[in-house]
Amino acid sequence: MKEKINLIFDEAKKKITDAASESELQNVKTFFVGKQGSLSLLMKELPKVDVSLRPEMGKLLNQVKNQVTELIDSKRMELKLKASEVSADFDCSVPGIMPQEGGLHPITQMCYDLNDAFRSMGFEVYQEDDITSEMYAFDKLNFPDNHPARESMDTYWIEGHDSGSTNEKLCLRPHLTGGSVRYMQTHKPPYRFVYPGRVYRNETTDAHHERAFFQYEALIVDKDITFTSGKVLIQTILSKVFGREVPVRMRSGFFPFVEPGFEIDMECQVCGGKGCSVCKHVGWIEVMPGGSPHPNVLRAAGLDPDEYTGFYVNIGLDRLVMMRYGVDDVRLFHSADLRFLKQFK
């Protein structure tokens, strides 16, 4: 009897170890400790055993039965923790569920990228109203009385405010710089600010011309600034936009509100400066005007140009975004067309 018990115990241990699934384990359990299981059957044979051995055999049989049950339970737990909670044929290649779609306009994205860069250098972000007077759009910026931009062909004048003296005439701002004068009038120097905003020109539109577009102005005014400091502003903008240093050059340019004035070119990012159709084979692309604010502009802002000077750049955000993504039609920015806008995440 004792041998029989040990034999069954060994067999049970092996079968438990080999069991690969819970159902298999259940079969093992039935086979050994179920009502008709081999250990239960042995238990029924106990009365036949010699009386002197009976207590010892009964004890052993119970021990074995308990151990087998314990082994089965711990094996079951082991199998449970190993197994997956879903069926084995679950398809992990099914696409994920999209989070809610939505996004900022690509111009806003670019603007915030630049704001972050300039704020880290201690620049404030400034904002001004879109409607301004001719006095601030032109007079205070040293535009001569007869400058062509003053004519209605270039500027949107407001009905009922389109004649009279320049402080009476109102328009949708044709550029941001007039707002910078307002900033300077109401703040104490030194100045360090950026000024993103939308500007308006009355012109015929096509893939490269828009009536409403975005500019980003950066201005620094202090006592000891040379015009070469401006290069730092420019490099900040371009390295933020393109993610790496972009070679720039400053060349002579004329704008009424700066003296000296520059056209600022960057190396063509399509050909790397070798020359291609995009840059008309010169290797450089004109990206922004810049320069030191004209003494008359500083005077208009209430500063003494003998004491203060500065540097200013004004970059077309639309054009930068177009270069960043390869957008070929500027009019898409104001289209509110979700097929276009959804592309910029």
Added chain:
Amino acid sequence: MKLSLSWIKDYVDLPEDTDLKKLAYDLTMDTVEVEDVEFLANRFDKMVVGVIEAIEQHPDADKLRVCKVDIGDGEIKNIVCGGINLEVGMRVAVSCPGAVVRWHGEGEPVVIKNAKLRGVPSYGMICASSEIGLGDLFPAKEEAEILDLSDFDVPAGTAIADALDLNDVILEIDNKSMTNRPDLWGHYGIAREIAALYNLKLKEIKPFETDVQSDFNVEIDDTVRCPRYIGVQIEGVNVKPAPFKMQSRIWRVGMRPINALVDITNYVMLATGNPTHAFDATQIEDHIVVRRAKDNERLLLLNDKELELCSDDLVITDACGPVALAGVMGGAKDSILPTTEQVILEVANFESTGIRRTALRYDNRTEASSRYEKAIDPERCDQALSLSMQYFKEIYPEVKVTGYCDKYENRLKRAEIDVNLTWLEKRLGKHLTNEDIRNKLELLGFEVAINGEDMHVIAPTWRSTGDISIKDDVMEEVARMYGYDNFEATPFTTSFESAINQKDKDLVRNIKEYLAIRCGMQEVYTYPWMNDTYVNAVLQDTEGVLKLSTPPAPNLKYIRSSLLPNLCEAVTKNERYFDDFSIFEEAQVFYDRNYTSPYDETESLPEQKRKIAGAFASSTRKIETLFREAKGVLEYMSRYTHMEAFTFKKEEKPVWSDNVVWMNIYVQDECIGEMGLLSKKVALDCGIKNLSVILFEIDSTMLKPLISRTNKFEHLAEYPETDYDVSMLFDVNTTWNEIYDAIMGPKKAAALLKEAAFIDEYRGKQVPAGKKSVTIRLTIGSPEKTLTSEEIEKVASQVLSKLNKKVGGELRTQ
């Protein structure tokens, strides 16, 4: 502006081995933007002079001939040609295979190939002048007339560019880059700049001298508008073609040769930048008077435009009236006529702004007016006169000056500027020696006197009409002559006094990021002007809405007082492609009211605010769901953007909204916006077909950013809290606001009640008519102990009885 390099070389000794790429680069960096450098001969690649040896009729085509053409080196080629003026012995332009031509001078360029014409092989093509871009230089009298080059005595096979002496380089300058440099508007001016940049010798133009005595006179009535006027009466001329070289140069830089008399005036303008004009002397009655026009005086211009003048126009007149619009264009009657044998040459200076006003007034800008309006110095008349007389003598050896008058009362004052050298060095960020500075300025024609720290500079006449007027201008001259590329970037020093703290800017950015990134809305930008269709549909009233004087289109005159019309337009446009989407815009709005003068007391600016508006559009979701989502976006906005929270009240229905689904939005006691369902009528007026649209608009200038994040820490509950859901029946008109107020209002239903939350609402067959079932979750707990179920039930029943008493709620039994 186009410039001929060979012409420039007339005035400056540019070395033969000058690197043109470098010249263009240097000019671009230091002076003006060179947009293009074109080798003129390239246009005539693979084009040669051919001599026609024989002409035969084409066997299969009446209008075609088969020519045997000597194209040099003894090669005789068969060329089929339809020209009507073909003759044996004629020199013609032959475009060989590979040459680029334009059929009949029109359309896209075409590359010539060996071809068969009606079965006869043809080597290349005998060209008409327009086909090889020479139409303006050799105008054809008739169609199908080929270019006759018999006057050019060159052997067969000579390249066309050599035969016509077209081995020139054309520089194209961006006009915008030289609006401030009137001195550069001509070949001589550019030559002078190149001479300065490279320290080369500039050829001097000697003044014209005459000792003629006569009673010829000119009179200037307005010396401000006309500082100088030279009249020269010249006899012994006639109308004939100008020498080919003169014609060719005029043509190269983009103008059209006319006849020798007109060409001289144009040539001199292109050379010196100073326009000149010639009158037929016999047409001028008595003498020339330069004066303001009288109102309603009439003048017929050379281009057949008849003007009714006004007193702001300056005119050249004779005893009979105006003969020319000064500085803009000559009159038809008194300018060069086919019979002209005597001229009065005008070399004059006119004030820039007046010329500009007149040219624009009559929409009649010309080569002359565009130069005068840049402000030319009156001294330049001397050069223009001298060159003019030189060419008159060359072209008409018999020419005689019979009258001369130079009226120049107020001589130009050269600009004088004092520059402190310490200031200069500070601005340049670089030390230059006095000699360096002096040298650079003197090359540009400045007179320089240095005395210790002080430099006194006298600008040359050609830079003294406004271009150089302050010391910063002098600084720019020094810097550009030194070369901007040679200055290293100097970092600016920053002093940080305090951190940038711009709560208002942060708030708007937070809101935009919240809407886009957390709420899944797409930001859009629309124009500030609104389409009338959407104005009428959404705003319905244009009281107080500003208008543009010259709108982009007649139906886009209103500029926005609300973002909603354009947002509705955006919804309409997107309906074609999407059935469930949400968009928002943040932008400025304008009102014709509340004018203020925040910056300058003489200025008066209208009220301008910034708004944020959104639209939730769907044809797939229920309006009720859409509304709750939109409201959720607004309710939770404050939590994520650190501002005062919104509350909602029904006070004044927006005109565009549905009668039931709308709310006014409040911050504390101020109404800052509205939300609601776009009414069916407005949606249809907008052209929206199937979408339901929930709109909101808030005034972002009235939002109140929190000074800091202010929500307070609450201790974690020490004893468990229980959620207890109850469903109650209410009258359908009872609002959640009323229910909530009854439970949580000033007199809370039970002390141990912590919160009551809306779970859902049911209407339908399961509840009696006129009733709705609302499920409410009560959070119950005590800070002192764990509640027993009896205590919890007691709180719940207190709530139920309060609801029953206050708003007639009954426990739902099933």
